[in-house]
Amino acid sequence: MSGWLSYLWLEAKRQWRNREILIFRLGLPTAIYLILNAADGDTPSTNPGGRMVPIAALAAVISGLAAGPSLGEERANGWLRQLRTTPLRPSAAVAAKIVVAMSFALPSIALVAAAAGLVGDNQGTALGWAASIKLVGLMWLATTPITAVGALIGLTFGGEAAHGATTLAFVVLWLGGGIFTSPDNLPDALAAISRALPSWGVVQVGESVAGGRSLSASAVVVLAAWTVGAGALAALAWRRVLAR
């Protein structure tokens, strides 16, 4: 356990001091939010979470998928093999990637919410402190299945391919997963797919908190299914990596 904590600590330090990572994972979603918010100020709102919730979900996707390229690279360059010659449990490396990805998702979501609180979301109603904290906390927990998808990608594809697969997953979740547009605006077949994606679950969780509703059961089911499904596939991929 203490070995895992030292590994986690080093993993966190080396990602948190990388300026490009900070800009991309923490700065980019907030910047996108502020730009969109300023760009079309008076579109009437239909969603309780306004523009803030979808962009916070985008932040969750960006940080959540981050374990993918990182694992893929370290599998390709042999660092994970090197770790396997030490007493560190091999799965500790994967677990650390997921925890560090989650450590970026929380502030990334919170920054978007804070920006909305500061400048005023032009589509949604202003939330109080308690609702904001609840919204950030629950959207953060809802990021878990996305980190599982990231780990699955990193354990399935090596090196450059992991980058490509992560980008593809990002585009699918962003365009098709309820962030770019609500499934309500899509044709039926696409809407059904959209409502089965984990990013839609994250958006739903945010909107129910913003709208003062209880969590939608279908969102919770989708998020749980993705956590279990991607997690199990990642575990299988990991066993294949170990058996090489």
Add this chain to the structure above:
Amino acid sequence: MSTDIDKPAPIATFDGVTRRYGQVIVIDRLSLGIQRGQTVALLGPNGAGKTTTVELLLGLTNADQGVVRLFGGPPADAVAAGRVGAMLQDAGLPQGAKVAELIGLVRSLYPDPLSVAEVLRLADLEQVARRQVQRLSGGQRQRVRLALALAGNPELLILDEPTAALDVDARRTFWERVHGYVSAGRTVLFATHRLEEADAVADRVVVISGGRLLADGTPDRVKAQAAGRSTISVAADGLSRELLENLPAVEAVQQVRGRLTLSTSDPDATVRALLQQAPNVQGLEVRRAGMEEAFLHLTHVEGVPS
């Protein structure tokens, strides 16, 4: 795998180990024991199965047949217990980590590690301890990988082609550092394709080629086996293979495109007989065997026909 009373039990054993990748047999019925305190060179040409041997010993890959044991149990258990330190060939380092941090991490994983200061000194990394690994030179990276293998103060140190990327000077100082570490019953196994390196560093040389054990002994003994060999090559036109095979001192004959190449332990006798029996022979070449040819000879003489 000796049962002699005066010989201590080996800490690492291969017992009839075979490893295949698809149809290719990479390790072929390898049996081998390594005693505590030895510095063993695993010597062989590229593709001989050295890296697979190292991976089997570390539990990174499993035998298809036979048993590999390390400190009396499965390799993975010895690794988990922190009894082994390894430097893999071309293993990458995680970007953004600092040298001293990586050493600190590996130390924290082992029960009885060296101090960070000692590891930095042994691997000559004091000047770059605070530097992130992506800003190191190739030689410095290599020393970091050595440092990570040493940091846990392991009983067995395994190095896979540790000096492949180094020049002559750097190679010598690398081995001086390893020598500084090896004492007090520590054991080292290193893979190399350089005979001179095995000769200079090891007190036992194990030669493998094609996944088979070809020779095993002191450097002097293995060198003697490799020395004195020559290859003779002639144009194949009108010559029969049988004629060459029956010449005195010939050990193996190979035909490559238009030429026949034979290895011999007594080139003078072979050439004399050849010219007598085939006076019109064309394109005669005689060369002292390098290590590869010496291995070729060993393959033919000691290899088990399959």
